[in-house]
Amino acid sequence: MTRQEIMMTMLRAAHEAAAALANASTEQKNRALTSLAATLRQRKSEILAENAKDVARARAAGRSAALIDRLTLNEARIEGAAKDLEHVAALPDPVGEVFDLTIRPNGLRVGRMRIPLGVIGIVFEARPNVVIDAAALCLKSGNAVVLRGGSEASYSNNVLGDAVADACAQAGLPAAAAQVVRDTDRELVLTLLQARGLVDLVIPRGGEELIRFVDEQARVPVILHYKGVCHVYVDRDADLAKATPIIINAKVQRPGVCNAMETMLIDAPTAERYLPEIARELQERGVELRGCPVSRRIVPSMKEATEDDWYAEYLDLICAVRVVNGVDEAMAHIAKYGSSHTEAIITENYTTASRFIQQVNSSCVAVNASTRFNDGGELGLGAEIGISTTKLHAYGPMGLRELTTSKFVVLGSGQVRQ
Amino acid sequence: MTRQEIMMTMLRAAHEAAAALANASTEQKNRALTSLAATLRQRKSEILAENAKDVARARAAGRSAALIDRLTLNEARIEGAAKDLEHVAALPDPVGEVFDLTIRPNGLRVGRMRIPLGVIGIVFEARPNVVIDAAALCLKSGNAVVLRGGSEASYSNNVLGDAVADACAQAGLPAAAAQVVRDTDRELVLTLLQARGLVDLVIPRGGEELIRFVDEQARVPVILHYKGVCHVYVDRDADLAKATPIIINAKVQRPGVCNAMETMLIDAPTAERYLPEIARELQERGVELRGCPVSRRIVPSMKEATEDDWYAEYLDLICAVRVVNGVDEAMAHIAKYGSSHTEAIITENYTTASRFIQQVNSSCVAVNASTRFNDGGELGLGAEIGISTTKLHAYGPMGLRELTTSKFVVLGSGQVRQ
Numbered sequence: 001m002t003r004q005e006i007m008m009t010m011l012r013a014a015h016e017a018a019a020a021l022a023n024a025s026t027e028q029k030n031r032a033l034t035s036l037a038a039t040l041r042q043r044k045s046e047i048l049a050e051n052a053k054d055v056a057r058a059r060a061a062g063r064s065a066a067l068i069d070r071l072t073l074n075e076a077r078i079e080g081a082a083k084d085l086e087h088v089a090a091l092p093d094p095v096g097e098v099f100d101l102t103i104r105p106n107g108l109r110v111g112r113m114r115i116p117l118g119v120i121g122i123v124f125e126a127r128p129n130v131v132i133d134a135a136a137l138c139l140k141s142g143n144a145v146v147l148r149g150g151s152e153a154s155y156s157n158n159v160l161g162d163a164v165a166d167a168c169a170q171a172g173l174p175a176a177a178a179q180v181v182r183d184t185d186r187e188l189v190l191t192l193l194q195a196r197g198l199v200d201l202v203i204p205r206g207g208e209e210l211i212r213f214v215d216e217q218a219r220v221p222v223i224l225h226y227k228g229v230c231h232v233y234v235d236r237d238a239d240l241a242k243a244t245p246i247i248i249n250a251k252v253q254r255p256g257v258c259n260a261m262e263t264m265l266i267d268a269p270t271a272e273r274y275l276p277e278i279a280r281e282l283q284e285r286g287v288e289l290r291g292c293p294v295s296r297r298i299v300p301s302m303k304e305a306t307e308d309d310w311y312a313e314y315l316d317l318i319c320a321v322r323v324v325n326g327v328d329e330a331m332a333h334i335a336k337y338g339s340s341h342t343e344a345i346i347t348e349n350y351t352t353a354s355r356f357i358q359q360v361n362s363s364c365v366a367v368n369a370s371t372r373f374n375d376g377g378e379l380g381l382g383a384e385i386g387i388s389t390t391k392l393h394a395y396g397p398m399g400l401r402e403l404t405t406s407k408f409v410v411l412g413s414g415q416v417r418q
Numbered sequence: 419m420t421r422q423e424i425m426m427t428m429l430r431a432a433h434e435a436a437a438a439l440a441n442a443s444t445e446q447k448n449r450a451l452t453s454l455a456a457t458l459r460q461r462k463s464e465i466l467a468e469n470a471k472d473v474a475r476a477r478a479a480g481r482s483a484a485l486i487d488r489l490t491l492n493e494a495r496i497e498g499a500a501k502d503l504e505h506v507a508a509l510p511d512p513v514g515e516v517f518d519l520t521i522r523p524n525g526l527r528v529g530r531m532r533i534p535l536g537v538i539g540i541v542f543e544a545r546p547n548v549v550i551d552a553a554a555l556c557l558k559s560g561n562a563v564v565l566r567g568g569s570e571a572s573y574s575n576n577v578l579g580d581a582v583a584d585a586c587a588q589a590g591l592p593a594a595a596a597q598v599v600r601d602t603d604r605e606l607v608l609t610l611l612q613a614r615g616l617v618d619l620v621i622p623r624g625g626e627e628l629i630r631f632v633d634e635q636a637r638v639p640v641i642l643h644y645k646g647v648c649h650v651y652v653d654r655d656a657d658l659a660k661a662t663p664i665i666i667n668a669k670v671q672r673p674g675v676c677n678a679m680e681t682m683l684i685d686a687p688t689a690e691r692y693l694p695e696i697a698r699e700l701q702e703r704g705v706e707l708r709g710c711p712v713s714r715r716i717v718p719s720m721k722e723a724t725e726d727d728w729y730a731e732y733l734d735l736i737c738a739v740r741v742v743n744g745v746d747e748a749m750a751h752i753a754k755y756g757s758s759h760t761e762a763i764i765t766e767n768y769t770t771a772s773r774f775i776q777q778v779n780s781s782c783v784a785v786n787a788s789t790r791f792n793d794g795g796e797l798g799l800g801a802e803i804g805i806s807t808t809k810l811h812a813y814g815p816m817g818l819r820e821l822t823t824s825k826f827v828v829l830g831s832g833q834v835r836q
Contacts (some may be wrong), residue, residue, distance in 0.1 A: 019753070022779060023777055104796070107533065113775070115779050117809055118809065166464065178834060241832075242831070242832035245834050246833075249835055316696065357529075357827055364828060365466060365828070366829075366830060369829075369834075372834070373828055373835055374828075378522070380520050380522060391618060392535070392824075396824075396826045405809040405810065405811075407782065408783070408797055409782075410782060410783070410787050410792075411785050411787075412784060412785060413789075414660035414786055415786075415788065415791070416666075416788045416790070417667055417671060417791055417793075418794065
């Protein structure tokens with residue numbers, strides 16, 4: 001068989017496994033997850049040894065410290081993954097849930113029942129933990145999963161793939177329920193992305209280049225987000241005692257993630273009195289500020305922001321700052337430069353807050369709260385497989401429910417249509 | 419400007435109009451719909467005159483009677499369209515609806531708010547009523563719509579497009595909220611289907627060839643259904659007094675639609691005593707039966723079914739008949755030959771009904787009810803823009819709600835992430 005044929009064989013096996021998984025019991029799926037947690041703990045040293053090969057190869061190749069950090073597993077990370085598996089096992093099973101049940105005038109009982117999507121492809125880069133995270137959420141939601149990671153993490157991905165396969169077998173789930181693609185040839189990603197009728201959804205996880213490649217080449221549905229250019233807007237009616245901790249949290253707590261603030265917008269009447277204070281708070285925490293001309297008049301220590309800064313996802317201790325005239329100008333800035341990810345307003349004004357909530361159509365819109373809350377766990381989804389800025393199907397964090405669809409169920413007693 | 423440039427200008431205008439429509443009030447959107455209803459009634463003779471040109475052209479070209487029927491408008495159909503507009507105006511506005519509201523342990527109030535998708539493209543054939551139906555549902559759900567109909571209906575589509583534009587203007591909605599593409603060059607369909615970033619969803623409505631073209635060429639999300647190969651399975655534990663009217667209704671009431679039964683499956687123990695009776699009932703109503711060898715032994719007047727018959731969407735008074743051994747064989751047949759559209763089981767057995775409901779993953783699964791109920795109106799959606807057999811985003815009939823997505827809304831009082 002050619003490599004493509006091997007890949008197609010895997011996808012057909014996943015498609016068949018999906019039919020069995022759709023009818024697997026909650027107990028069976030949970031057993032697979034708790035077995036996997038136990039397996040990770042038992043085979044810890046083997047997993048760390050394989051991971052060390054990936055890390056050594058990345059160091060030898062002179063890869064960046066950030067990549068090596070994402071690549072590296074250690075005892076704490078393996079234990080964290082095991083605990084996450086037990087957490088997902090404890091979440092309610094979305095499959096079979098019936099909602100929107102109504103009784104029609106003719107007596108028909110009509111409801112919607114959640115069912116799995118089928119086969120989910122995950123295309124990711126140098127984060128071996130994705131094998132475990134994604135397998136857990138896909139299996140729990142009754143979907144078969146095909147995991148195609150980057151070659152940098154191949155030793156780690158393969159040993160983790162073995163652990164997942166063993167856990168599925170122990171729970172009586174099909175071997176093809178969760179498969180790691182061991183051949184990291186890039187052509188095979190295309191095979192996955194274009195397998196219409198066999199793959200129901202692809203979720204890419206990685207840098208912008210990978211996301212763009214998946215988005216441009218896919219012929220199957222894709223849910224993704226490119227980047228998070230998140231804004232905090234400090235309104236003229238803000239309670240500044242709330243603004244300061246929120247802005248610091250949004251920018252500083254974890255600057256390298258997609259829901260960190262990248263641009264701060266300040267209403268003109270507030271800027272004169274508040275910008276010096278918040279600028280100092282941020283600068284004291286190592287944040288480099290890049291401001292518009294008005295901001296720089298008020299705080300001359302800021303660098304000058306260029307047009308590119310308004311579009312930038314720094315993922316770093318850098319923050320663009322712009323003074324705007326009121327909420328409408330703030331919303332216009334967000335509409336032009338934003339990435340539909342997360343925006344927050346700080347205000348005590350009911351009408352201003354309502355307008356911001358209603359008119360800003362990013363995946364998450366917050367009043368008087370940090371942008372960092374746009375996260376499946378924080379918003380109550382239990383866990384997340386990623387955040388979508390694709391409007392169709394799921395917008396915002398995707399939990400177990402977002403990995404399902406629903407069919408109509410009609411319970412009759414002999415009704416016919418008039 | 420080239421034709422492509424004109425089309426792109428229309429799409430950019432739609433994209434801008436979508437931002438305004440997302441914030442249009444319910445009252446404004448309803449006013450557009452009721453104005454349109456009034457306009458249709460006022461301009462009835464003008465519309466009928468334009469439609470007559472399309473009909474005359476189709477007759478001169480020797481088009482089929484079915485096409486001419488779909489193409490033809492008359493007073494009753496225009497009045498029906500006006501009434502449908504008033505009905506959609508009376509439905510609740512999905513935009514702004516907040517659901518799944520929870521309070522997190524840190525006091526954050528988290529909910530999901532429905533928002534429009536943006537720009538919806540409708541690609542359709544010789545059914546001018548689609549201009550009105552689709553515009554009504556898209557506008558009510560806050561979406562801009564670009565309508566590209568077949569050249570056979572161009573006179574009708576254009577005059578109806580004028581009426582829609584006037585109604586939008588009367589309600590203060592942007593002129594580009596609902597646009598009819600007047601240039602019916604096929605290349606421009608490609609421009610529409612590939613306008614990533616400007617078109618959020620395309621829904622094709624027409625024959626299988628059109629659907630396939632859209633599905634293969636689109637680079638924007640598409641929701642569609644190819645065909646409805648719907649099954650009724652008569653179980654060994656069926657109440658035959660329920661079975662007969664359901665089967666007759668599913669096959670005969672309106673054979674030309676996608677939710678009509680195409681294949682009847684009968685459990686072997688029932689077939690011996692029931693097949694002669696139901697075959698006679700169907701044959702008396704003009705239905706041609708095509709059976710498997712067992713069926714033909716029991717009812718020799720049936721034609722022989724070939725393998726192609728199990729896949730066939732007849733849309734006519736023809737029915738394939740197969741005797742199966744129990745619900746598992748029925749479900750295996752549906753999994754192999756079905757189109758994920760609509761399936762019904764006739765049974766009094768609780769466990770058998772439960773298994774069918776849970777294991778058959780078509781967009782609508784019914785117990786003791788006609789397949790003809792898979793319809794937005796009948797299932798309580800108020801209206802429908804079509805039926806989806808695409809699992810992602812919407813599966814089954816699509817009403818106003820299915821033309822929206824939802825964003826997360828977070829109401830805080832100063833919370834930051836720990």
